Amino acid sequence: MEILVCMKQVPDDSIEIKLGADGQPDLSKAEPQGNAFDTYAQELAVRYIEANGGTVSILSLGPAENETCLKSALAVGAEKAYRVDDAGFEDADAFVTANLLAAAIKKIEADNGAPFDLVLCGRESTDYIGGEVAEYLAEKAARPFVTNVVEIVQENDGAIQAKKELDSGYNWVDAPLPAVMTISKPDYDPRYPKIKDKMAARKKEVPVLAAVDLALEDGDKVALVKYLGYQEPPKREAGVKIQEEEPADAVAKMFEILAADKVL
Amino acid sequence: MKALVYIEKKDGSPIGTSLEVLTAANALGADITAVSAAVPADCIDEDIVTSAVVAEARDGGYDIVLFAATTLGKIVAPRVAARLLAGSVNDAISIAADGDGFCVIRPVYGGTAQEKIGIAGKAVISVRSGSYEAAESVPEIKEITAPDADEIGIKILEAIAEAGEAVNLEDANIIVAGGRGMGSEEDFALCKELADILGGVVGATRPAIENGWINRTHQVGQSGKIVAPSVYIACGVSGATQHVSGMSGSKYIIAINKDEEAPIFDVADIGIVGDVKKILPLMIEEFKKKQG
Structure with missing residues (x-):
């Protein structure tokens, strides 16, 4: 099976991002990396092809710096990685981003002479947390769409069974291929690269498609929403801190405050 | 202004966040049409709700379509927007009318910053739980259906319930x-x-x-x-x-x-x-x- 994973490069999600003096998010302390949910998608795809055969390719939209996440992906089981250079589309919203990805996928599929059976995206990015690109992409590509998948099992008769995570429980669904899926967190974590695979990945070439050269209709190039800037969230006032030697004293003090505040 | 509000239900009653969405629509001074769709047991709710809301929105001439930013709402909002060619925002914490469009605020970077987003025309927005007070009165909820329910290709083969009781954190006091x-x-x-x-x-x-x-x-x-x-x-x-x-x-x-x-x-x-x-x-x- 031919699987394509869309990967966004994001700042390290374990670092707290605050607005800088210029009113923009200060990303200086956060190393760029592949979005966590996209790396889960890749691991799920690699496990599938290891068991059933096929290849995993990665696609990322962005400037040359985005090759950081693509090289990492190539070191953990992806065979090919493509970058769509977004020059000329810096104001892309989720709609335009998805249209560019859809056009790039079409072009790669035409070049390969075969469609990808599965296009996978993480359920959301850890930076903007919009959770919209895969939805727009599935609509644009007009392919069956399954969200929050945590497991896929061997295809059968042009369809694949997927385990879809719900708020409470799971559904096993049958999706005709080719399909688009979003991936949630499976029970396992993505693998770490071996040194030799890291070295090999560094040498691999990443084909670049220029966004401006992709076949997009005019309407598909115009963002539907405009990003107007950032603001600090309102600060919550810290209240009373109770520091007593004896737990019983601390609890007594808490009940005094609760009574005064008429809470509970 | 005309607003279409999708009311998500749990055990037959509107969920708390949907009541908050009604308040968001009221705050815009909108004429509200509240709708809900019944989902056939073997269909995925996202597919049915997307299709039903799009059919309603195409006929109704709405300026804004609102969802609760639940698992369902956050998936359906951009899909509806894609079909209506409207701007979409997930997880809005405030929505204001701005000329013929809207200005929306949403958290980014895990809530350490907020982003302002402008939408020039029609909008499809999911509203984050806790952003508005729950509406005290609920308008009549119109049942809508997906015109193409039979053609949707994805079927549920098996439903597995999670062990343990149902948890309703969003509506907990x-x-x-x-x-x-x-x-x-x-x-x-x-x-x-x-x-x-x-x-x-x-x-x-x-x-x-x-x-x-x-x-x-x-x-x-x-x-x-x-x-x-x-x-x-x-x-x-x-x-x-x-x-x-x-x-x-x-x-x-x-x-x-x-x-x-x-x-x-x-x-x-x-x-x-x-x-x-x-x-x-x-x-x-x-x-x-x-x-x-």
Whole structure:
């Protein structure tokens, strides 16, 4: 099976991002990396092809710096990685981003002479947390769409069974291929690269498609929403801190405050 | 202005966040049409709701379509927007009319910053739980259907329920949440005991779930539920951004943690520095006594 994973490069999600003096998010302390949910998608795809055969390719939209996440992906089981250079589309919203990805996928599929059976995206990015690109992409590509998948099992008769995570429980669904899926967190974590695979990945070439050269209709190039800037969230006032030697004293003090505040 | 509000239901009644969405629509001064779709058992709710809402929105000439930012709403909003060629925003915490369009604010980077977004024309927006008060009255809810339900290619083969009772964190008035500091499954049970006494619901942080102390349906935070109860009691919770962004809308926060530098204390109305395993049993005793 031919699987394509869309990967966004994001700042390290374990670092707290605050607005800088210029009113923009200060990303200086956060190393760029592949979005966590996209790396889960890749691991799920690699496990599938290891068991059933096929290849995993990665696609990322962005400037040359985005090759950081693509090289990492190539070191953990992806065979090919493509970058769509977004020059000329810096104001892309989720709609335009998805249209560019859809056009790039079409072009790669035409070049390969075969469609990808599965296009996978993480359920959301850890930076903007919009959770919209895969939805727009599935609509644009007009392919069956399954969200929050945590497991896929061997295809059968042009369809694949997927385990879809719900708020409470799971559904096993049958999706005709080719399909688009979003991936949630499976029970396992993505693998770490071996040194030799890291070295090999560094040498691999990443084909670049220029966004401006992709076949997009005019309407598909115009963002539907405009990003107007950032603001600090309102600060919550810290209240009373109770520091007593004896737990019983601390609890007594808490009940005094609760009574005064008429809470509970 | 005309607003189409999708009302999500649980056990036949509107969920709390949908009532908050009605308030968001009222605040825009919109004429509201409230709709809900019944989903056939073997179909995926997202497919049916997308199709039904699009059919209604195409006929109705709405300026804005609103959803609760639930798992369902956040998937359906961009899909509806794609079909209507409208601008979409997920997780809005405020929506204001701006000329013929809208100005929307939403959290980014796990809530440490907020982003302002402009939409020039029609909008499809999901509203984050806890951003508006719940509406006191619910308009008549019109049942809508998906015109192409038969053609949707994805069918549910098997439904697997999660072990344990249904959890409704979003509509809970009191939440007692446990984090890594609870230390073990046995001590985590203290959170449940306190929640039961207070008539509340148990919440949990991601580490508590990853440790297997409680199942994922209890998770509060960016990758779990966004909650805003009257009282939130955080037990052994350090206050990672991931978690705080899901509970900082709570009206009153009590935090217990042994690390006096824990970031949870920055948002707490009462912060108790101490051993949660010693303090919780005392709190449970006191609340029991108070209730006689």
